[in-house]
Amino acid sequence: MKTYQADEKGYYGEFGGAFIPEMLYPNTEELRQNYIRIMQEPSFKEEFDQLLKDYVGRPTPLYFADRLSKKYNTKIYLKREDLCHTGAHKVNNTIGQILMAKKLGKNRIIAETGAGQHGVATATVCALMGIECIVYMGEIDIARQAPNVARMKMLGAEVRPALSGSRTLKDATNEAIRDWINNPVDTHYIIGSVVGPHPYPDMVARFQSVISEEIKWQLKEKEGRENPDYVVACVGGGSNAAGAYYHYLDNPDVGIIAVEAAGKGIDTGESAATSALGKVGIIHGSKTLLMQTGDGQITEPYSISAGLDYPGVGPMHANLFTSGRGEFISITDDDAMNAGLLLSKMEGIIPAIESSHALAILECRKFKPEDIVVINLSGRGDKDLNNYIEYFNL
Amino acid sequence: MANRINTKLKEDGKLLSIYFTAGYPKLADTVEIIQQLEKNGVDMIEIGLPFSDPLADGPTIQQSSTAALKNGMTTEILFNQLKDIRKSVSIPLIIMGYFNPMFQYGVEAFCKKCQEIGIDGLIIPDLPVDVYHEEYQEMFEKYGLINVFLITPQTSDERIRFIDSVSNGFIYMVSSASVTGAQSGFGDEQQTYFHRIADMKLDNPQIVGFGISNSETFEQATKSAKGAIIGSAFIKHLNGHGVDGISAFTKTIR
Ligand SMILES: Cc1ncc(COP(=O)(O)O)c(C=O)c1O
Numbered sequence: 001m002k003t004y005q006a007d008e009k010g011y012y013g014e015f016g017g018a019f020i021p022e023m024l025y026p027n028t029e030e031l032r033q034n035y036i037r038i039m040q041e042p043s044f045k046e047e048f049d050q051l052l053k054d055y056v057g058r059p060t061p062l063y064f065a066d067r068l069s070k071k072y073n074t075k076i077y078l079k080r081e082d083l084c085h086t087g088a089h090k091v092n093n094t095i096g097q098i099l100m101a102k103k104l105g106k107n108r109i110i111a112e113t114g115a116g117q118h119g120v121a122t123a124t125v126c127a128l129m130g131i132e133c134i135v136y137m138g139e140i141d142i143a144r145q146a147p148n149v150a151r152m153k154m155l156g157a158e159v160r161p162a163l164s165g166s167r168t169l170k171d172a173t174n175e176a177i178r179d180w181i182n183n184p185v186d187t188h189y190i191i192g193s194v195v196g197p198h199p200y201p202d203m204v205a206r207f208q209s210v211i212s213e214e215i216k217w218q219l220k221e222k223e224g225r226e227n228p229d230y231v232v233a234c235v236g237g238g239s240n241a242a243g244a245y246y247h248y249l250d251n252p253d254v255g256i257i258a259v260e261a262a263g264k265g266i267d268t269g270e271s272a273a274t275s276a277l278g279k280v281g282i283i284h285g286s287k288t289l290l291m292q293t294g295d296g297q298i299t300e301p302y303s304i305s306a307g308l309d310y311p312g313v314g315p316m317h318a319n320l321f322t323s324g325r326g327e328f329i330s331i332t333d334d335d336a337m338n339a340g341l342l343l344s345k346m347e348g349i350i351p352a353i354e355s356s357h358a359l360a361i362l363e364c365r366k367f368k369p370e371d372i373v374v375i376n377l378s379g380r381g382d383k384d385l386n387n388y389i390e391y392f393n394l
Numbered sequence: 395m396a397n398r399i400n401t402k403l404k405e406d407g408k409l410l411s412i413y414f415t416a417g418y419p420k421l422a423d424t425v426e427i428i429q430q431l432e433k434n435g436v437d438m439i440e441i442g443l444p445f446s447d448p449l450a451d452g453p454t455i456q457q458s459s460t461a462a463l464k465n466g467m468t469t470e471i472l473f474n475q476l477k478d479i480r481k482s483v484s485i486p487l488i489i490m491g492y493f494n495p496m497f498q499y500g501v502e503a504f505c506k507k508c509q510e511i512g513i514d515g516l517i518i519p520d521l522p523v524d525v526y527h528e529e530y531q532e533m534f535e536k537y538g539l540i541n542v543f544l545i546t547p548q549t550s551d552e553r554i555r556f557i558d559s560v561s562n563g564f565i566y567m568v569s570s571a572s573v574t575g576a577q578s579g580f581g582d583e584q585q586t587y588f589h590r591i592a593d594m595k596l597d598n599p600q601i602v603g604f605g606i607s608n609s610e611t612f613e614q615a616t617k618s619a620k621g622a623i624i625g626s627a628f629i630k631h632l633n634g635h636g637v638d639g640i641s642a643f644t645k646t647i648r
Pocket of ligand 1: 087088089090115116117118192193194234235236237238239240241306307308352354355378379380
């Protein structure tokens with residue numbers, strides 16, 4: 001059977017692999033050899049499940065959005081990742097990886113962050129475990145995301161500015177990788193999405209797969225069936241999407257819809273819609289689709305949502321796109337902002353702007369009245385309040 | 395015709411190899427820098443093809459790459475600048491760059507162009523030996539190119555043996571667990587590593603890179619290795635003194 005999961009070498013179709021300098025080989029090799037074994041250890045599973053339950057607050061509700069369903073004349077369920085501790089799905093992964101790091105005997109954690117959500121989720125689990133935490137963040141993002149910088153500091157993390165290149169997320173990732181090259185023995189790098197060299201995309205997807213694992217039994221309870229007609233998620237690097245799709249990837253009855261950020265519009269030069277604008281290449285150790293010049297230089301994406309402006313997508317998503325398994329839609333800043341406002345007014349839920357992109361497809365993609373559409377609400381809007389205030393003159 | 399790298403490696407004495415980023419300090423400096431380096435007794439040159447995201451490099455090479463791209467350097471321009479280089483320069487020339495720009499150019503087209511120009515080898519830090527061996531080795535060999543792999547103090551003996559078996563020129567021995575960038579000297583740890591590698595009696599000679607910045611580190615590195623590569627320290631010098639200061643720099647090394 002054709003599978004959309006990673007193969008042994010970390011390939012999803014032609015995408016993935018580990019295109020890393022030799023200096024990183026021992027680090028990723030140690031992880032590669034151990035991650036599946038560790039994740040399957042009963043003691044690991046037990047601690048992971050316990051923390052997801054008592055600390056993160058899982059299972060997160062699968063909420064039937066009644067008013068929204070009426071408006072769009074279809075059955076809409078929201079998977080409430082916004083109710084996770086720290087406000088987004090990111091913490092599912094950081095809990096998993098901090099436990100992994102402990103099993104591997106690491107005593108120093110590094111991470112990259114763009115908007116600061118993954119940085120906060122990493123700083124949080126490091127505080128929980130009493131482990132040293134260094135978060136790389138682009139100098140420009142540090143200025144744009146002051147509240148999250150303050151959160152990380154309160155949680156005891158050191159926030160190091162990435163001063164190279166365009167001084168945003170991709171450069172913060174480069175800095176974290178350089179740190180790992182310089183500290184190959186005691187340090188674990190907690191990547192924040194399903195990107196980077198093998199085994200990261202697969203490992204992060206497995207940690208996030210709890211999302212679709214829950215959707216299955218929750219939907220069974222509510223609708224008497226495990227499979228929705230569609231699962232919808234926004235894609236930055238693609239971790240919340242990977243988690244929401246995971247247990248449905250190889251089930252052709254379930255439609256997969258991936259929503260990317262069009263920014264100001266795909267043709268404006270200010271966009272982050274990788275599937276539309278990207279070409280195959282290598283970014284951060286992975287062969288995938290990425291936005292680049294004709295000369296192979298990686299370009300800077302744009303979106304109003306800081307969590308979606310990554311110039312690539314994880315290799316799983318590149319494969320979902322090119323194979324046609326996934327339907328890819330891109331949503332502009334304006335449409336996302338309006339969808340965020342609409343959800344707030346109609347359901348009393350203020351979503352993260354990333355998640356607003358997923359919601360916005362309801363305006364442009366028709367569903368049948370009997371369709372069950374699960375939208376992954378990856379995060380809450382607290383962090384985006386300033387953006388909403390400015391945009392709507394609140 | 396034997397590859398110039400192999401011929402050079404057979405010569406007696408220690409080799410001094412210099413890395414610079416093409417398009418830096420000025421877009422059109424490339425040929426002048428290569429000619430000056432040869433004139434001043436350098437044995438081999440690594441021409442850096444700049445990349446937006448050089449993740450194995452420290453601040454000095456990052457900055458020179460960013461500047462070179464700002465100056466307008468592209469793969470096409472570099473090939474154009476080098477098209478007549480073999481009329482004036484005879485030492486081995488290696489292009490060092492990240493895989494994505496080569497991949498976009500087309501790996502085979504890139505190799506072909508290198509052969510036409512007279513490039514002898516490539517160093518591609520993010521093209522792992524396994525992928526090279528499976529997908530690209532035949533192609534590189536068809537165009538007479540030597541591909542150079544890196545090893546580090548963390549690389550296992552088994553993997554070093556594998557790299558040695560796939561290599562047909564020299565092995566680039568990264569001096570310590572680090573990105574590129576000048577450091578002040580080598581400690582016991584490095585000496586142990588240098589000895590360990592020397593004792594392995596590999597088929598390919600080793601050239602040490604990363605952290606070589608002056609005559610002292612050059613001496614230390616080449617005690618057991620065949621040569622050493624200087625990058626960041628040279629770029630810093632170019633930054634301060636420009637192309638005219640090249641002879642002053644090489645004199646400080648040996
Ligand atoms: C709420 C939220 N959703 C989505 C994303 C995008 O990341 P990914 O595509 O990995 O889920 C982010 C990233 O910061 C986020 O904070």
